[in-house]
Amino acid sequence: MHPDVQKLLKVQKVDQSIAKIRRDIDSIPKERARRESALGAVKGEHVAVASALQQAEVSQRNNEVSLKQSDEEIKKLDGRLNTVKNNAEYQATLLQIESVKRERARLEEEGLSLLEQIETLKGTVAERAEKLAAEQAVFDEFEQKAQALIVERQQQVDVVAVGRETLLADIPKDLVSKYERLFGARDSLAVCAVEGQTCTGCYTSIPPNLQVKLQASSAVVQCDACQRILYYAE
């Protein structure tokens, strides 16, 4: 076997162990993103209903101010009735009073409806806040467990990876990057055996000229079909 391939085979053993250890934390970022987006939706619901409540409360305060203004207006017009100089003016003022009273009745109705709305919204806000707190707690727990698992797995990886760097330092850099690319792209199997005349990575036959090269161990040989780095099972 070519000496560089022999070293790569050792590196691959380490890398396969690392990949196995990391398997259950590889899905964490995707799972976190999914949970984050679900939590964001619950937050959005809470914000929307809280802002609706705020708006209703502002409208209700404005309504109270308008009612007060109507009352003052009516009082003022009532006072004018005593000072008008003729019947026409008297009738006109009465009409004005009627008009303001009608507006006041409308405002009063609107105010009652706003108070009802506010009561309902307060209930919904409380509900959504409770739901949000519960969802946030679930998310926080997930995050805590995920972090603990990542730390635990990293410690295990550190143990397994001892010596990996030293092995790598001994192998030509371009071969290392070729290996790393293949390891990622070929399902954690970048270096594989030839059994009989077949690549055990993709089960394609190895042509005679490559077989000769492999036998001689004089060069690093890759499978024509899957590009994996080959060696003869000894």
Ligand SMILES: [Zn+2]
């Ligand atoms: Zn192959």
